[in-house]
Amino acid sequence: MCHNSKTMCNDCRWARKLQFYGNYFGYPKCCINQFVKMALAEKTPTRLQRKVCEKTGFVPCSYCSWKILTKKVMLDELVQSRKCKIPFRKHK
Numbered sequence: 395m396c397h398n399s400k401t402m403c404n405d406c407r408w409a410r411k412l413q414f415y416g417n418y419f420g421y422p423k424c425c426i427n428q429f430v431k432m433a434l435a436e437k438t439p440t441r442l443q444r445k446v447c448e449k450t451g452f453v454p455c456s457y458c459s460w461k462i463l464t465k466k467v468m469l470d471e472l473v474q475s476r477k478c479k480i481p482f483r484k485h486k
């Protein structure tokens with residue numbers, strides 16, 4: 395990644411797009427950032443992440459996944475200030 399706003403490389407452009415949609419869908423910053431990093435490194439979500447996301451399309455970061463697993467937080471509680479008009483889980 396170049397992080398140069400004037401001549402953005404494809405990775406930066408993609409990262410910005412993923413960040414935009416993460417915010418749009420109301421996902422937490424920590425989860426968006428980790429998701430972007432993993433996507434750029436072409437890493438797939440871990441078993442824990444796949445387990446807790448319940449096929450909603452929202453992939454929580456390792457820390458949030460752990461909180462969900464230990465029932466400190468619910469998956470739905472993490473989705474806040476959503477800009478998308480379609481409610482979480484209803485979105486396909």
Ligand SMILES: [Zn+2]
Pocket residue numbers: 395396397398402403404405406407
């Ligand atoms: Zn770049």
Ligand SMILES: [Zn+2]
Pocket residue numbers: 422423424425426454455456457458459
């Ligand atoms: Zn998180």
